[in-house]
Amino acid sequence: MANGGIDRRQFFINSFSASLDLPKKNARALPSSQNYTFRLYPYGSVQFTDRRVSSPLSFAHVTDLHLTPYPAAQYPNPYRHAIEWWDLTFNRPHQVFPALLRDISAAGVDFVFFGGDNIDCYEPRIAQLIVNMANEYGLKVFLQSGNHDWEPMDMRYIHHMGIYNPALRTTTLRELCRYWNMPAPYYSFELKGVRFIALDCPYMKGNNVYAGFFDEEQTDWFTDQLRYTGPIVVFSHIPFDRPTVEYRRNKVLGQGGCVADDLNGRRILRAIEGCPNVLGTFTGHFHFRSEDEVGQSCQFMTAPASDGQWRYVKISRDPAPRSLRAAGAAEVFVER
Numbered sequence: 001m002a003n004g005g006i007d008r009r010q011f012f013i014n015s016f017s018a019s020l021d022l023p024k025k026n027a028r029a030l031p032s033s034q035n036y037t038f039r040l041y042p043y044g045s046v047q048f049t050d051r052r053v054s055s056p057l058s059f060a061h062v063t064d065l066h067l068t069p070y071p072a073a074q075y076p077n078p079y080r081h082a083i084e085w086w087d088l089t090f091n092r093p094h095q096v097f098p099a100l101l102r103d104i105s106a107a108g109v110d111f112v113f114f115g116g117d118n119i120d121c122y123e124p125r126i127a128q129l130i131v132n133m134a135n136e137y138g139l140k141v142f143l144q145s146g147n148h149d150w151e152p153m154d155m156r157y158i159h160h161m162g163i164y165n166p167a168l169r170t171t172t173l174r175e176l177c178r179y180w181n182m183p184a185p186y187y188s189f190e191l192k193g194v195r196f197i198a199l200d201c202p203y204m205k206g207n208n209v210y211a212g213f214f215d216e217e218q219t220d221w222f223t224d225q226l227r228y229t230g231p232i233v234v235f236s237h238i239p240f241d242r243p244t245v246e247y248r249r250n251k252v253l254g255q256g257g258c259v260a261d262d263l264n265g266r267r268i269l270r271a272i273e274g275c276p277n278v279l280g281t282f283t284g285h286f287h288f289r290s291e292d293e294v295g296q297s298c299q300f301m302t303a304p305a306s307d308g309q310w311r312y313v314k315i316s317r318d319p320a321p322r323s324l325r326a327a328g329a330a331e332v333f334v335e336r
């Protein structure tokens, strides 16, 4: 039933209350299998409220930094020109990165999650640079790979959007696991009672459009991970296709670019939609910000870090405040 079984009159009361920021009448009586609520702030920050979390936890979601091989002048042509072109297209990420880390450090988060396309192609020195610089700012980091992090320079800058090479991808991801301290290309970790799941979605052309394809092994692993009875956060560089994001996707990127609507893609999406413990799925890849409904939750697409963008996320047992930036409420002082 639409609106989770809420009768029509109560639905209008709740919609009206939400628009006025009023508490919902009989909110506790509404049927829901969801274990949490969340508030989205206009600039993209999110607070989840979950009674199961005993001490608050926060993280920064950072995606699509696209750190290029640097400096471009050190590389021979034909790479040099292409590197320079992408570096400018991505708004000079090497210049943006220190300011981004400074902002995140000032926000005081438990960790930073780098959500893929962290580097513009596989260059060990640049892969290591991300972790080293984040550590200089005192930040604990977790990472996942995107579709570009494993690509060799030839593939990225000469045969752009070229050939998918599963053997090379596997070998390079093994290297990236060492640089980025990942136990495997897909993995999970737990912090303060919250499980974080990082997916690894191979990305290639199928039926003439690019899409992400999960194999059966990862799909089985993922559905097993969702048996966790506490709060869960999912990270996937490649987004799940949502009708609400299609218009902008088509304008910016054209067709495709999402997790394939095949057997395994559907199994993972249905598992997220049906799991009352999944607070949200964090994604990137499209290089713009969006929030799109997935089951009772949301897919939070974060804008690119190469433009200085990132998303602050807090998980707490306390209700979400009016502002995450200013404590308390605005008060009127009358001068006497």
Ligand SMILES: [Fe+2]
Binding pocket: 064, 066, 117, 146, 285, 286, 287
């Ligand atoms: Fe990207």
Ligand SMILES: [Fe+2]
Binding pocket: 116, 117, 146, 147, 148, 237, 284, 285, 286
């Ligand atoms: Fe990407």
